[in-house]
Amino acid sequence: xxxxxxxxxxxxxxxxxxxxxxxxxxxxxxxxxxxxxxxxxxxxxxxxxxxxxxxxxxxxxxxxxxxxxxxxxxxxxxxxxxxxxxxxxxxxxxxxxxxxxxxxxxxxxxxxxxxxxxxxxxxxxxxxxxxxxxxxxxxxxxxxxxxxxxxxxxxxxxxxxxxxxxxxxxxxxxxxxxxxxxxxxxxxxxxxxxxxxxxxxxxxxxxxxxxxxxxxxxxxxxxxxxxxxxxxxxxxxxxxxxxxxxxxxxxxxxxxxxxxxxxxxxxxxxxxxxxxxxxxxxxxxxxxxxxxxxxxxxxxxxxxxxxxxxxxxxxxxxxxxxxxxxxxxxxxxxxxxxxxxxxxxxxxxxxxxxxxxxxxxxxxxxxxxxxxxxxxxxxxxxxxxxxxxxxxxxxxxxxxxxxxxxxxxxxxxxxxxxxxxxxxxxxxxxxxxxxxxxxxxxxxxxxxxxxxxxxxxxxxxxxxxxxxxxxxxxxxxxxxxxxxxxxxxxxxxxxxxxxxxxxxxxxxxxxxxxxxxxxxxxxxxxxxxxxxxxxxxxxxxxxxxxxxxxxxxxxxxxxxxxxxxxxxx
Amino acid sequence: xxxxxxxxxxxxxxxxxxxxxxxxxxxxxxxxxxxxxxxxxxxxxxxxxxxxxxxxxxxxxxxxxxxxxxxxxxxxxxxxxxxxxxxxxxxxxxxxxxxxxxxxxxxxxxxxxxxxxxxxxxxxxxxxxxxxxxxxxxxxxxxxxxxxxxxxxxxxxxxxxxxxxxxxx
Ligand code: SF4
Numbered sequence: 001x002x003x004x005x006x007x008x009x010x011x012x013x014x015x016x017x018x019x020x021x022x023x024x025x026x027x028x029x030x031x032x033x034x035x036x037x038x039x040x041x042x043x044x045x046x047x048x049x050x051x052x053x054x055x056x057x058x059x060x061x062x063x064x065x066x067x068x069x070x071x072x073x074x075x076x077x078x079x080x081x082x083x084x085x086x087x088x089x090x091x092x093x094x095x096x097x098x099x100x101x102x103x104x105x106x107x108x109x110x111x112x113x114x115x116x117x118x119x120x121x122x123x124x125x126x127x128x129x130x131x132x133x134x135x136x137x138x139x140x141x142x143x144x145x146x147x148x149x150x151x152x153x154x155x156x157x158x159x160x161x162x163x164x165x166x167x168x169x170x171x172x173x174x175x176x177x178x179x180x181x182x183x184x185x186x187x188x189x190x191x192x193x194x195x196x197x198x199x200x201x202x203x204x205x206x207x208x209x210x211x212x213x214x215x216x217x218x219x220x221x222x223x224x225x226x227x228x229x230x231x232x233x234x235x236x237x238x239x240x241x242x243x244x245x246x247x248x249x250x251x252x253x254x255x256x257x258x259x260x261x262x263x264x265x266x267x268x269x270x271x272x273x274x275x276x277x278x279x280x281x282x283x284x285x286x287x288x289x290x291x292x293x294x295x296x297x298x299x300x301x302x303x304x305x306x307x308x309x310x311x312x313x314x315x316x317x318x319x320x321x322x323x324x325x326x327x328x329x330x331x332x333x334x335x336x337x338x339x340x341x342x343x344x345x346x347x348x349x350x351x352x353x354x355x356x357x358x359x360x361x362x363x364x365x366x367x368x369x370x371x372x373x374x375x376x377x378x379x380x381x382x383x384x385x386x387x388x389x390x391x392x393x394x395x396x397x398x399x400x401x402x403x404x405x406x407x408x409x410x411x412x413x414x415x416x417x418x419x420x421x422x423x424x425x426x427x428x429x430x431x432x433x434x435x436x437x438x439x440x441x442x443x444x445x446x447x448x449x450x451x452x453x454x455x456x457x458x459x460x461x462x463x464x465x466x467x468x469x470x471x472x473x474x475x476x477x478x479x480x481x482x483x484x485x486x487x488x489x490x491x492x493x494x495x496x497x498x499x500x501x502x503x504x505x506x507x508x509x510x511x512x513x514x515x516x517x518x519x520x521x522x523x524x525x526x527x528x529x530x531x532x533x534x535x536x537x538x539x540x541x542x543x544x545x546x547x548x549x550x551x552x553x554x555x556x557x558x559x560x561x562x563x564x565x566x567x568x569x
Numbered sequence: 570x571x572x573x574x575x576x577x578x579x580x581x582x583x584x585x586x587x588x589x590x591x592x593x594x595x596x597x598x599x600x601x602x603x604x605x606x607x608x609x610x611x612x613x614x615x616x617x618x619x620x621x622x623x624x625x626x627x628x629x630x631x632x633x634x635x636x637x638x639x640x641x642x643x644x645x646x647x648x649x650x651x652x653x654x655x656x657x658x659x660x661x662x663x664x665x666x667x668x669x670x671x672x673x674x675x676x677x678x679x680x681x682x683x684x685x686x687x688x689x690x691x692x693x694x695x696x697x698x699x700x701x702x703x704x705x706x707x708x709x710x711x712x713x714x715x716x717x718x719x720x721x722x723x724x725x726x727x728x729x730x731x732x733x734x735x736x737x738x
Contacts, residue, residue, distance in 0.1 A: 005736070007720050007732065007736065010719065010720060011718060011720055011721075011722075014717060014718045014719065015718075018687075018717045018718075021713075022687060030706075030707065030710070031687075035656070035685060035687075038656075038657050039687055121657065121659075151722045151732070151733075152722060152723060152731075154722055155691075155718065155721065155722070155723075156722075156723055157662065157690075157691040157692075157694035157695050157721070157723065157725050158659075158662045158663055158666055158691075158694075158695055158725070159659070159662075160659060160662075160688075160691050161656070161657050161658065161659025161662070161688075162659060227731075235663050238659055238660060238662070238663050239635060239660055239663050243658060243660075273671055277724070278724045278729055278730050278731060278734060279723070279724045279731055281733070282733060282734065284733075285733035285734075285736075288733075288736075
């Protein structure tokens with residue numbers, strides 16, 4: 001993975017000093033809360049429902065074991081021994097003390113980490129495929145591209161105060177695992193006919209209040225032009241994106257207002273002045289960065305391992321885990337492993353300090369000391385020998401990291417929601433918990449098979465509910481928590497926005513509604529169909545009908561709990 | 570006399586910024602006799618009159634205005650203001666870069682409006698070389714904002730070569 005040189009380190013150290021000064025001035029009264037707000041946000045610090053929340057950057061989801069150990073230590077020392085992985089592959093600490101945040105950033109800097117631009121109206125953390133570098137279906141490793149972009153976007157002087165946040169994702173595999181079409185800019189690494197590497201550029205995608213699938217603004221951009229082209233694109237957005245209404249300020253609104261042809265034309269025109277300038281990426285620089293991502297020292301191993309196959313045959317629980325959690329690797333004899341952070345009873349994406357240390361140990365022992373965070377809020381060991389999988393499973397299971405539910409109903413993406421997030425309309429963790437309780441039979445969940453269920457506590461859509469097969473969105477009606485349900489969303493190459501099935505539901509109704517939707521699928525599916533395939537064949541109607549069937553009987557009397565909760569919202 | 574930061578130092582300054590008050594129009598507003606930054610609309614409406622007068626003048630650009638309409642006139646100005654109505658409105662960063670990099674403007678570019686310590690570094694990188702720090706702020710303290718970082722990744726006005734072209738192998 002990328003390691004800092006002395007200059008990278010110095011820049012991050014200076015950032016810590018700058019931030020420390022800002023907090024000191026705020027406490028001394030010479031920097032107002034309003035003036036501090038955008039500054040602290042660009043250092044990941046939110047002021048939340050219960051107090052501050054610090055969002056730590058994990059560039060493109062890559063972590064070294066030593067960094068995860070540092071996160072464990074920080075969570076213990078400065079928080080409540082727990083961290084939360086987000087859909088942007090970052091980690092959030094929910095209980096830090098405001099005054100201690102400079103210390104935390106100082107600690108992070110000692111392991112080449114930071115919280116730079118994890119919030120605010122600037123270019124955010126770049127995200128990519130959690131299997132980058134090892135996926136059999138990838139054209140090339142996207143991580144060097146991401147690191148090039150990380151450096152370019154870090155403290156970009158022109159784009160620190162954009163109309164709104166700006167998210168970039170990169171995919172270099174046949175199957176898009178980075179949801180690039182739901183980003184402000186999505187980059188798909190491809191080759192042109194001549195074999196040259198470059199990117200197809202999507203722009204104007206995004207979830208939130210107005211979900212939009214990104215449109216192609218350039219079919220092919222040679223690698224060397226990556227940064228100058230993005231400078232041009234961001235400049236058009238910075239100058240002409242709306243600033244009068246924060247709900248209309250994302251680039252998707254600009255792209256739609258101009259039309260994609262006109263937007264592309266303006267970007268091309270701006271780019272014509274910047275193209276071939278000093279920002280043109282050199283092969284030397286790309287190679288310098290790519291060298292950091294050279295493959296580890298793999299052993300030469302047979303594709304299959306007798307002990308591994310034997311364990312699958314003799315241990316049903318292990319076999320179930322392998323089926324869901326073990327993924328193909330481009331190198332013979334190796335596999336990638338997803339450690340589930342979706343154990344029943346745990347908040348999706350949460351990881352304790354003890355689990356962090358356990359994962360770090362597993363990475364050190366079995367996966368060349370590195371790991372990834374997935375946008376589905378799980379942790380991935382990318383380079384495990386198949387012959388070690390049984391040991392990895394046993395160790396993971398001892399730390400509740402081996403729930404065999406990856407890609408299944410209970411592998412929910414879920415934002416922190418109203419329990420923690422100040423922007424929430426409704427809570428999301430209790431919904432995840434209720435669904436977990438309803439669907440607590442693993443065999444049943446395996447029978448339902450591949451499905452995605454995502455929960456967002458408000459329209460900001462951090463939980464990516466629009467692109468889930470079943471999406472749940474918290475809405476606020478007269479200060480009560482309600483949940484709107486969408487069906488038929490998908491991520492990947494066929495990214496689709498789910499359809500709202502109708503009026504929203506009470507929290508207590510949600511698990512039954514999910515069950516109703518699942519039942520339509522189970523009754524109607526053909527042997528080869530996944531939930532989404534059945535949905536695509538039947539359309540929304542039968543699902544809608546079942547979800548609302550007998551609704552009046554289900555509708556609960558307003559519970560005391562709901563009343564109490566609304567009091568402090 | 571008010572003070573500004575110019576070329577990394579605090580200096581006295583006599584320039585005024587003319588803003589159209591309610592009911593005033595670019596065509597009718599009285600042109601000040603003292604050195605003044607004029608609104609773009611005033612310049613566009615009354616070029617000949619302004620050029621014929623003896624007063625020192627420059628033009629200031631609102632964050633949404635951009636430099637395009639001034640492109641042919643830049644030789645007339647020793648000073649152009651770029652306004653930050655709120656510091657979180659980042660359009661004038663692009664304006665400043667365009668003035669320097671596209672239109673090769675070599676005179677002073679002055680940040681006016683909500684100009685604060687923590688944005689000075691970015692402003693400087695974009696080619697702004699004078700800073701009318703908001704009057705209620707300590708300008709001595711703000712000066713430190715120009716030195717927050719000793720190295721930068723991107724090409725910009727203050728350093729036209731990106732770090733990757735300068736990094737020792
Ligand atoms: S979706 Fe809304 S409630 Fe959930 S984390 Fe994002 S802003 Fe908060």
